[in-house]
Amino acid sequence: MKKAIIKGFGKTDQLDIVDLSIPSIKEQEVLVRVVAASVNPKDTFIRKGRYKALTGSRFPMGVGFDYSGIVEQSNISAFQKGDAVFGMVNGWAGKTFAEFVAVGKNEISHAPKNIELTDAASIPLVAQTALQALRDIGKIKEGFHVCINGASGGVGTMAIQIAKSFGAIVTTLTSPANFDLCKSLGADFSLDYADKTVTKTQYDIYFDVFGNQSFQSVKNLLSKKGVYISTVPSKRLLWRQFFINPFSNQKAALVIVQSKYHQLEWIKKLIELDKLKPIIDSIYPFTDIVNAQSRVESKRTKGKVVVTIN
Ligand SMILES: NC(=O)c1ccc[n+]([C@@H]2O[C@H](COP(=O)([O-])OP(=O)(O)OC[C@H]3O[C@@H](n4cnc5c(N)ncnc54)[C@H](OP(=O)(O)O)[C@@H]3O)[C@@H](O)[C@H]2O)c1
Structure with missing residues (x-):
């Protein structure tokens, strides 16, 4: 072969x-x-x-x-x-x-x-990454404010749709060329990542899909119990996850995708319900x-x- x-x-x-x-x-x-x-x-x-x-x-x-x-x-x-x-x-x-x-x-x-x-x-790798970040780590619930940085790529386009399927209010960060794509997938607000205007929203989950932010850089955008989740490992992030999280209301975590049968099945059902494309x-x-x-x-x-x- x-x-x-x-x-x-x-x-x-x-x-x-x-x-x-x-x-x-x-x-x-x-x-x-x-x-x-x-x-x-x-x-x-x-x-x-x-x-x-x-x-x-x-x-x-x-x-x-x-x-x-x-x-x-x-x-x-x-x-x-x-x-x-x-x-x-x-x-x-x-x-x-x-x-x-x-x-x-x-x-x-x-x-x-x-x-x-x-x-x-x-779909399998990117959708499982988004599901494991938002649901398993972020404990996403209806009404959560979720910010997705790097929303127009593989993981981001899945994260928008999965967050919306839980009833979250979604803000996306992309270049302006991708605003329409994010809105078509259900994003409530689309912002340009190059625009440094500070938003007043306090996010329950900040999902740093592109991985060029840090807990420190978005701390002020997190709600009191907000969680910063990144796809990209760094010593600082892992140190915070293991040694600071137990003593802090705001958390930071790395997602490391693992394929699991029941998660693939969950994703398959969401696609068949036309909630994930x-x-x-x-x-x-x-x-x-x-x-x-x-x-x-x-x-x-x-x-x-x-x-x-x-
Ligand atoms: N830890 C894990 O388990 C895990 C799992 C999956 C993926 N990952 C990692 O997650 C990252 C993203 O994966 P992916 O599959 O979504 O990648 P991807 O599809 O290659 O991402 C492409 C997107 O990145 C956006 N982008 C480029 N520059 C940006 C910037 N400065 N700020 C924000 N967005 C920017 C682009 O949007 P614009 O054109 O609008 O700039 C483009 O739509 C990769 O580093 C990947 O290795 C990790």
């Missing part, structure tokens, strides 16, 4: 598509014939070696965490050959940019019935994986970049 790999750490010229054998599945695993996979900034950071300590340095290294496809072979009774599925693989070993992928029970769900599999591949920036053929990754590296995408495999 064809599989995308990186030959070493570096630029996109390290990407290649090679012939490898189809993976065999163990107990509680499913073999999926991949229809589409989507690109996340994580894929590009791994290629550049930013997470070397976690990925190790053994090459060739697989690429990609999100996928959609058709079950080819199953050792999990809930999934049968021919079922349409989507999901995200856990850990630091990417592998979904391939004609076949073996996945475990927390990495797969039946695909939503009302969208194309190509679109479904854009995929936002696709662009679609590339498998042979054009280099341009697909370059597009994500531009940091200018509206929603997600998808790659069609089969």
Whole structure:
């Protein structure tokens, strides 16, 4: 089968598509014939070696965490050959940019019935990140004021819709070119992140999706029990999360996305209720994986970049 790999750490010229054998599945695993996979900034950071300590340095290294496809072979009774599925693989070993992928029970769900599999591949990692940040960490409730910084990318477009599904009042921070997109997804207020005008709103959750703020820089925008959540780790954030949070009403936390079966199922239901829709920036053929990754590296995408495999 064809599989995308990186030959070493570096630029996109390290990407290649090679012939490898189809993976065999163990107990509680499913073999999926991949229809589409989507690109996340994580894929590009791994290629550049930013997470070397976690990925190790053994090459060739697989690429990609999100996928959609058709079950080819199953050792999990809930999934049968021919079922349409989507999901995200856990850990630091990417592998979904391939004609076949073996996945475990927390990495797969039946695909939503009302969208194309190509679109479904854009959702699992970013929607689970938004759900885990807003619901599991932020304890979002109806009427919460939520601010989303970097709202027009993969995670942000999911976060707007998920926050609205809980009945929150959502403010988005983007460039003005993306105001209409955010409003179309339900945002109540859209602000330009370059405009330093201070808002009077006290946010119950400040979700720093882009990750260029800090607890200190938004502290005055948080409500008395407000929480600052970032997608990007820093020593300062982790120190505050573990040593200051227990003594402070206002909290700071890092979200680290983990794929879980029941969360994929929750997301699938939200899509089928038409409360969560995929936002696709662009679609590339498998042979054009280099341009697909370059597009994500531009940091200018509206929603997600998808790659069609089969
Ligand atoms: N910790 C975790 O578990 C986890 C999970 C998922 C993602 N992440 C991280 O979260 C970050 C975002 O991921 P993503 O998939 O949403 O990325 P993405 O889709 O590549 O984000 C692109 C968006 O970033 C916006 N942006 C660019 N410059 C900005 C700025 N200065 N301020 C605010 N927004 C800006 C752009 O909007 P404009 O064009 O309007 O500027 C664009 O729409 C990445 O660093 C990713 O690695 C972490």
